[in-house]
Amino acid sequence: MSMMYKSTRGSAVKLTSAQAIKKGIADDGGLYMPESIPRIDLDYIKKLAPMSYGKRAESVLSLYLDDYGKEALEKICKQAYSESRFGSNAAPVVKLSDAISVLELWHGPTSAFKDMALQIMPRLLSGALDMTKEKKTALILVATSGDTGKAALEGYRDVDGTKIMVFYPENGVSGIQKLQMCSQEGNNVNVVSIKGNFDDAQTGVKNIFSDDGIKTELEEKGVFLSSANSINWGRLAPQIVYYFSAYCDMANSGAIKIGEEINIAVPTGNFGNIFAAYMAKRMGLPIKKLICASNKNNILTDFINTGVYDRNREFYQTSSPSMDILISSNLERLLYALTDEATTRGLLEALSRDGRYEITSGLREKIQKEFYGDFCSEQMTAQTIKNTFERYGYLLDTHTATGLYCANEYINKTGDRTKMLCVSTASAYKFAPDVYKALAGAAEKDEFDASDKLYRLTKKEIPLPLAGLKEKRRIFTKSVGKSDMASEVLSFS
């Protein structure tokens, strides 16, 4: 019996994991969730502890993606988390102090945590196309404001049965991000910039997805459209793995005993990463509290503390741009996991109608039992980077800094001495100007100069993919108006 997947909004259709991954989002607008959550015990963790990251991934994913079969999953995990892509440990845990450890999720090809899922999801999709005997090529369309575009390009390059096309706003991504994308290698990739902002790029992609004329034209060419969105179960499931892996590493190093509870702090945007931690908890991994860290866009902090989710508010651009989000799509999965389909549908309908919803006090208490919500200002982000380097010699990026700040706030306010695991989502060198400014007090706007200065100041190694970037050849230089996006897609297909 395979694990079956259902929409969070209540349609009766049940899919295998391969079908859910191929489909992405349900027809009723809901997200896919497993029909039941598999449970593990401490013996399971003991068996996992001596394994490599790839083997741990194979074991945890087999509980959810059982329709792939053991052999296929083994091959997929081995390729995705190979040493050539992630180094010897894909997700190492570094001890800051007796109380706090850091889980580094940025040792992949693009130096940010999206690689953890985007290195494996394309292979899961390719496997799903095989298993469902799909003859057409999947064309992945992505609109990006930065990190996701490059991570998706690296993940899908040269993967059988797929092509990938990324649109980014011409003046809306950092210089490093732009160079990362424009120098992308691979024989199935394309990158085009848009004369407009991120919203223009995203709206353009959405319009292409819902255009029946384009759909028919692509079909005749043997192509169908798919997305690399973080709401796809194929991105969420692989994120559960690293919480198991971190727990094993903490046990192996003696930081905890197997069975001992830990707290986990996660810098949060779309609620995907932290929801994966919640799934690990529901499966039986000993986790006490999940610290949901936001930046100045603190809609989730307000939600957890008041029960009101309200996106009628100002949007801020911050130094942790990957958390600058007012709609946390994966929160829908939490609502579903704690209530039912009808309640979830009602709340999400209210959100699209009124831009807000309010949950019952009963549900709010359930959420508060599992989650602690807090946020970190711009000033405290910089301060945390500086303090942490001075005190521990550890270099944080801006996103991770918000998580560590909220973790410390939690410890100070509650006195909870449970061991804390802080999730680190990017290399500091991906956000070098802000990190350098936080440490040195002086601005350096040029990203490569800021990287060099940051290196001279801290002597912390620059990740190889970023270090080699300056010399890379620019392959993609095309820029088009937003009305030309559809024709670009058709000519690439």
Ligand SMILES: *Cc1c(COP(=O)(O)O)cnc(C)c1O
């Ligand atoms: C995407 C991202 C986040 C937010 O993760 P979610 O799963 O969207 O909550 C945090 N930090 C970095 C560096 C990211 O790229």
